[in-house]
Amino acid sequence: NTEATDDPEIIPELQYKSIISVALGDYHNAALTSDGRLFTWGGYSDGALGLGDPRKLPVGAPGGAADQRQLNAAREGFILTIPEVPRPTEVRFDHGLKKKRDRFCFAATAAGWHTGALVIDLDPKVLSVYFAM
Numbered sequence: 603n604t605e606a607t608d609d610p611e612i613i614p615e616l617q618y619k620s621i622i623s624v625a626l627g628d629y630h631n632a633a634l635t636s637d638g639r640l641f642t643w644g645g646y647s648d649g650a651l652g653l654g655d656p657r658k659l660p661v662g663a664p665g666g667a668a669d670q671r672q673l674n675a676a677r678e679g680f681i682l683t684i685p686e687v688p689r690p691t692e693v694r695f696d697h698g699l700k701k702k703r704d705r706f707c708f709a710a711t712a713a714g715w716h717t718g719a720l721v722i723d724l725d726p727k728v729l730s731v732y733f734a735m
Contacts, residue, residue, distance in 0.1 A: 615689050620636040621635055622634055627713055630712060630715075632711075632719075640693040641690035643688065643689055643690045645686050651693070652695075652717055653694075654697045655697070657677050664689070665691070695719070695721050703725060704723075704725070705724060
């Protein structure tokens with residue numbers, strides 16, 4: 603619902619990050635940098651933000667439960683309502699690994715409630731390309 607006279611929204615967290623591409627889903631957004639980092643923000647839906655499993659994130663972390671009661675209920679199988687992530691947050695493509703891995707995101711897309719990313723592992727011993735999110 604933007605008009606030609608509307609001012610653009612300046613997102614401070616994305617300033618001076620060398621953003622080369624932006625993708626828009628129905629309720630979330632993604633921004634890709636020239637150095638292969640991906641930032642997402644907006645509404646969570648089944649992992650659309652790529653920030654990790656909300657049941658494994660610390661309380662209050664972007665993409666995680668708002669409080670301990672909510673997290674405990676989710677771990678017991680109740681539906682977890684994730685608060686919107688208002689600020690762009692960097693996506694790590696090494697969820698669940700014991701050691702952090704450096705990866706480079708070449709491209710990202712968003713549509714509906716989904717995000718996709720083409721990512722390569724920067725470890726020379728690993729010869730894998732990942733389709734993540």
